[in-house]
Amino acid sequence: MRILSLGFTRGVIAQIIGSALGTALIVAIRAILGMPNNDLRDIEPAAVFGGFVGGIAFMLGVGSMDDWIKWMRGIATPEYHGPDPNKPRWQRYFDVDYDHKVIGVQYGVTSVLLFLLAGTFALIFRTELAAAGMQFLSPDLYNTLMGLHGIVMIAAILTGVGAMSNYLVPLMIGANDMAFPRLNAFAFWVNVPGALLVVSSLFLGGFDTGWTGYPPLSARAPLGMQMFFIGVYLVGLSSILGSLNIIVTVLKMRAPGMTMFRMPIFVWAAFATSLIGLTATQMIGLSFLMVLIQRVFGMGFFDPTKGGNVVLFQHLFWFYSHPAVYVFILPGLGIVSELLPVFARKPLFGYKWIAMSSLAIALVGFFVWAHHMFTAGMEEYLRVPFMYATLLVAVPTGVKFFSWVGTLWQGKIITPTPMLFTLGAIVVFLFGGLTGPPNGTVATDLHLHDTYWIVGHFHNTMFGGFVYPFFAAIYYWFPKITGKRMNETLGKLHFWLMTPSFWAVTWVQMFIGLRGMRRRIADYDPTQGFEPAQLLITIAAFLIALSVLIFLINLVRTMRSSERVTDNVWNSRSPEWQLPSPAPDHNYADRPFVVVGEPYDYGLPGSTYVAMQTGTASARAE
Amino acid sequence: MDHPRRILIVSSHPLFRDGLKSLLHKRDGARVEIVGTARNTDEAIAALKTHAPDLVIVDHDDTSINRDEFLARFIEDQQPMRVVLVSLKETGPVVVYDRRTMAGARIEDWLNDLEIPQPKNALNESRRGSMKHFIAVAILVVIVAVLVNAGLEALGLMPVQASAQAVPIDNLFGMHVKVIAFLFALIVVFMVYSLVVFRRKAGDTGDGAHFEGHTGLEIAWTILPLATVLYFSYLGAGALAETMRADPQAMEVKVIGTQWTWRFEYPEGNVSSNTLYLPKDKQVLLKLSSTDVIHSFWVPEFRVKQDALPGDNMVKDLRVTATKTGEYKVRCAELCGQLHATMESPVVVMEANEFAAWLDKEAKSIPTDPVERGRRWATQFGCAACHSVDGKAGIGPSWKGVYGREEELTTGQKVKVDDAYIKESIRTPAAKLVKGFTTPMPVLTLSDAQIADLIEYLKTLK
Amino acid sequence: MAAQALSAADYARKLANNRLGLWLFILSDGFMFAGLLVTRFYLLGEHRPHVDQTVGIIVTAVLLVSSFFMNRAEVMIAHGDRRGFLFATFMTMFLGIVFMAGVVGVEWQLAPFKPDTGADGAVFFMMTGMHAFHVLTGVMFLAVVFINGLRGHYSAERHYAVEACANYWHFVDIVWQFFYPALYLIGTVAGS
Missing domain, CATH: 3.40.50.2300 (Response regulator)
Incomplete structure (x- = not known):
């Protein structure tokens, strides 16, 4: 049976069986000890144990730990596992495969699927919100869908970041793969049981806390809350391990001549991102684990009746979750820096400053977390240094914007679809960035916190910092990945439909937020006059969905077409474009390169960035 | 040679x-x-x-x-x-x-x-040509910035300003809007101008001007924004201090958030209310707390917001000086569960003398006899809807002879209806249901003192 | 293990990558333990839980001695002394198990509080529990190294698994050197 031979299928079956067995084991032990097993509250410890066992079972079932288990048994494994010649090529993407390009595509497809899922949740509750009064959702279901929208979008972004980093970094630095290919595969696959657990919360009572999971509310939420916690734990593990891989790869595996300041700029972005992902992510794991343990064992970290403190959770949680937003946007901003020179035919303005600005954002980003807590009840004076640090992040961010303008200025600009999304990313992220300082300033934040202004702000930063660059990257590197090029007309239609619709959503959100529209509410008072605005937002959201549908149609049509595109389509100086398309297995094994010049010397005739070592025509710019 | x-x-x-x-x-x-x-x-x-x-x-x-x-x-x-x-x-x-x-x-x-x-640096060679572009862009930036700012101000972004604390907040926000308008204009005008003027002409296969950077510019656009953000932080700290300025004569009002309603307790005469009455032009020090999860107190017209936390030593202060009479709403601003969306209470701002009169009347209307007070609370909180006093069974157990009675719970456990049980049943209605009754009580925001009065009243129902 | 099949140059490159990778992993794990320390000071402040000092000093000493043996194991295999390496590895494992027995088996039973009675219990059991879990995984790592060592998989030139196990073990020990003062030494015992 073809389906059963897929790693993915084996993993899912293993997870189901593992969860059931794990749950049953604890239920049995409880029964033997005379403890009750009557309702969901009683079964919760068993279900939590089952959740973890199921996750581990998935990873064993899909085959992501096979080589390591062999090593533990003292058995050597080959360095590279090529595609199985007995299986059709497409099966690679459903199995454990160690090729970073395959893993990059796996991440990318997972990201798009999660994006569609989270978007669907949004469309459902946006429909409910279009008119005042509860039309078809219950408040509990609304809260769950809204919380799922948040966390599944975050998972979509993390896997999208994983797609871009894993596919591009080795190709850009001249490596044939990542430093730890097996770890790479593991880090991808662990997202699948994580996502399954998160979505399973929908069928186990849901959760009413939003993705931020604040106790005490999360300590008394239904069982779905625990599935959410375990699922996020696994997704976070992916982030940590993927970041570790990127850091080692970038530091240790660059081609000869590629000093740090001669890397493509996206590699700097991925590197800075990975510094955050490696370290800060532990804090969301810890904070969620502590709520989980409070629920299962009664340990009252965040229970004031047991000496606990609810504000502590927020400190631990936001210590990750603020730097996390820089994980979400730094790669996308790196894509912007990467693509502008190609389409303006000019050097990247201030390359070194842009590279350093990514590191600066990552560093300063660690010191601002409590700006999410200005009204939370922490020490009043403490809010001031966090305000200073928060506004400080604007400085390296501004360096990027000004450098992008400097790159465009006096260029020779063309605007195919990837460039449209790149330019769109800049403008949308600009809105996001400009609406940040009022939130970072404590006094104004007292009014803005927990309103639709915040919702508008972060949707702008997320779309500008991730969604648009991700689309730009897909349209741009599609020929490199598949040897086919996506349709320009549909691409432009996608952009020109998505962009004004998106602004209709977020500008209106910010406007009504200022006027009193709170966030995370299933219903609103019609006397506040928000109904027309809510209807408009809902319609615009559906238009965004339509534009995504156009993108998907483009994707499917392109994959089905037989037109091949094999050359340096965008006339880029970057090393991966000096390879044939689709990129060959083993990347540069047959044609390594040496770096002989600067990456972005467009406009300097005769300048070369990389010299391939096989005697074929050197790579150069026009 | x-x-x-x-x-x-x-x-x-x-x-x-x-x-x-x-x-x-x-x-x-x-x-x-x-x-x-x-x-x-x-x-x-x-x-x-x-x-x-x-x-x-x-x-x-x-x-x-x-x-x-x-x-x-x-x-x-x-x-x-x-x-x-x-x-x-x-x-x-x-x-x-x-x-x-x-x-x-x-x-x-x-x-x-x-x-x-x-x-030579290519920038020098094309400098004469680019000067005219810079001048054109500079003019456009100024025009767009002014128009955007004017447009945003004309929109009237903020709601009615009804508190003294709103003033520094609105002023600061206005300054933010100006900077937003300027920076938006700066980046977008440059970009759009470039897209139009520096678009590749048909048939031109050459590259753009080769300049890699300009250290002077980099330093300038690092130092100037740094100075700006430091200045805004300084202004922000000042505005925050103003919103927190304490009036030693401020009247304290306890604000208790409970899933999913607010209760307000005034110190004089044990007055408790589900509507927040405030005197105009007098600072009120709100003491916020929660009985269960995190809630947040916010009246948009007052601007300031503060979370209400559970825990005995977690009472938080929020100072509000209402400056406009009228009716407003306080709505919970921190997701607190199923009915977070509808957790709201009216806020009524009255002239100071009217407020004093109201408070006086409320305090006086409370009986001095705890039993009478208990009867008043029973009426005020609508207990009779489910609990009879004459022995007839209703949605809830009858109160006739209830105090001290032994009841069997739905779990089979036996319990005595004493002070502790009554208090627990009011605070966590679903915890211990009497056998035969399946509907838990709604959450009622009685204070401890009110519960004590109610118990005194129940004792008299034999 | 996989190491034997590689050329010297390839092995050297992989070794460098593996070393950096392990340090990064340890850095990441360190953040988690730092979060636990923050929790301890946030919730307990100047107080410390009322725990048995004798047991505390004994288990701390046991862990430190185990690190000594771990180091001996690594040095001996680097010199090709297989028997010495096996003995030292076994001693490390044994002492690690003694540590866990001391903490979970003795200290946990002696504690005058339960995990769910208050902040003391929550903090103490969480910190020692998470640490003990890492000791457990360290012992499992040691077991794998011991068995593969018995089979002769490690040579003086190629024994990265031993080095990695040792670094991990030392990390777990260092974490305890921070947890021990935080739980046993710093602050005053709260009144009952």
């Missing part, structure tokens, strides 16, 4: 070729050697290889030779060579360009083998 410079002449016009050849021989004699001539691009490229000249002279005015294509193919090879474009129509210094770096040198210097100067 060690050897004569080998020269290739490229032109389709015989007069240009031969004329230049004899001119060079006459002028430079032994220093130059004409190694060949070419009539078109392909011949010229071939001649590069066969003759390997030091210098190629290309006829600038010859339209049959595609200069761009020639130059593009000229720089393919690494063998040192230079090219110069000579025109019979235009005048100016004669500059030869190096094939590999396109660095320029005056022909006299090259012939005399002097030091070749470094390529």
